[in-house]
Amino acid sequence: MANSGELVNYSLRPAKAAERKMLCELARRLGPFSRVETYRYIGFGSIYFADFQLFHQSLGISDMLSIEKDEANEARFEFNKPFRCVELKLGQSNTVLPHLSWDRRSLLWLDYDGKLDKSVLADLATVCSKVVSGSLLIVSVNVEPDRKPNASPEEQDDHRLKIFSEAVGVEKVPLGTARANLRSGELAKVCRRVINNEIARELTIRNGPLLDERKLHFEQVIHFLYADGAQMLTIGGMFYEERERSLLNACGFQQLTFVRGGDQAFTIRAPKLTHKEIRYLNSQLPRVPATEVILSGVPESDVQAYAAIYRYYPSFIEILAG
């Protein structure tokens, strides 16, 4: 698998950049559990550490841990650490996660380059068996369907089912998953289900012998779909003990426009716009309904896509300077 950190600077991926800002805004609301600056951030910083920069600067989180699988380039990762408080742990997430002590509330972003597979599910199992109440877990995976060259549609379907079953394990493929469910636009739904199933399974085991008030639940709040290149799926949610349910409610995640608790995704699309167009659109925003925002010459769908994420739309000048 190519190391996507080497291919492209994440901060130049507009949808990704918008996603990052939205997650930051989400994390800002963790206060009812604990002041957000007391959280620990665990992520895959790559050499750009864009998420680390944002979460340290905007949230004040200073207990930061970056998991980096490319052990041969340690010096380069060390050099690129944006702040002194970023700790680097070399190794696959599979080997690093079981080494961590999980005694404090965490903000985890497992931002995988690759597709959903057994290794991702193993990480989820580890997190679910260890994580404490009040932690926020974000998982991003590539959900671009596999393409077998020169294959008929039927062969393509068979191929995809085989690849997917091998990747996640036959027993994790939800009963009733038809070949058509693994096509473009559909695969993300199956992946989301497999991710949620895995989380639910591990929590059920963990909760078995616990008092009701100590049982740990997972509440999905993030369901993003976006494509800067390949189609990506991000699922995120809060772990909370039953006795802290009121804290979860106090966070008010539902007031954020991009929060999605169910199977309907919030699609992030960052249209290509000039700075002049952006300033003009901004002068009309916020506005409800957003359909009243107009800009002649730019497709209506682009205007609407922009209006949905205008607060998070990346300004490259700002990022390059950051």
Place this chain on the structure above:
Amino acid sequence: MPDTPQDPRQIKASPTKEFFIHMLVRDIPLPRSIIDLIDNSIDGARRIRPTGSFDGLWVRLEIKPSQFRIADNCGGIPVENARNYAFRFGRPKEATSITGSIGQFGVGMKRTFFKLGEEFRVFSNTVNSRFSIEIKLQEWIARYSPEGEEDWHFRFKTLDEDVQVPTDDQGTIIEIESLHPSVAESFGQDEFISRLSQDIAVAHSMSMDRGLCITLNGIPLRHDPLRLLNSTLIQPAHVELEYTDPGPKPVKVNLYAGLSERSKEEGGWYVFCNGRMVLRADQTNLTVWAEGERVPKYHPDFARFRGLAYFDSDDASLLPWTTTKTGVDADSLVYRAVRQQMIEITRPVLEFLRKVEDERKKHEDGDVQDNPLARAIAGASAAGISDLPARSVFVAPQPPPPPPGPRMETIAYKKPVEQIDRAKELLCVSTNKKVGEKTFDYYLKYEGGADGK
């Protein structure tokens, strides 16, 4: 059975004695049924010494083809207990339980009787009572009440209550005779006796550690206490858990994961319930092995791995053991939750052992000069687990970073000896390794373009 008039709508569902005897003895191996009797002795020891040492307490087994005899000085069976509970089939809910007992199913003693033979005698003296019971199985089976129902009761042969019994006389003796032919045969085999002694030593290692002396045919049993390597560099994980939901008494769990001596057979997970070992050196998915991407199958590279899981509860029925105490109940909610944690504390240990193996290979091949991981293991000493502090993750040194320079890989291929010898001549080298390197360099130099080195 005599015909008695009865309600025509009533359907008989009561068990017969024969059915009970048959079902009870079916699933338990002979050595395990003997260990069950020792469980009763140890429950007695716990009753008189709830905490602290078992020094001075003993259990003596005499096993011969003609007779089985177990004697202990562990306090005896209280008369009230014998009258209402100890000989019942199954333990009634209201039975007073011994704190941290191991005999919670109420089947152990009877099952062993039936498994071994047809005549049983029990003598028991407590601080203030003496009783004896004598049972001949065939007579008991044939006994009916005046109403024509099966009579399940046993009877005291002698019974003295409110007496003073000297400390030296307090204890229980059980004798079983008219042994079943297959049992008598086993009891005559040295190999059986020897294996039984090992099984007992393993199952009751913790009670023996507390000072209980168990002898078999006059020979004191020994065991090696489980120890884990401990040093400043290598420290076992120790996780403490407590579950209060399953019942009124909490289930306390102590998990340890670390290293010990290299032994393919002894490597694995050990599970104890109230001090009784119920799973020994497990290398299957019942504990943690072959758990998808998280834990691989057990492998000789992991021969140093030891995982220890201790489940303790004052209410023994909450513990995850099977009725034969020969395994864990994989469906127990407590066990499933604990197993999740066992999996996670196992992983860093296995990761370290893989690196040790990797280092060993490189060291043998001469690729690295030093072997700090092996030295760290050699420098750690085996320590008892009682002193280990809580530590959520196994501690071990990391291998040194690979030497600077490009990443290296190995190429291996076969060629006829004659051709290799010819190449050696041409290249003026003496080893196959050099032939490989020189020919590779030669090719890259002339075909590798500007980068060819």
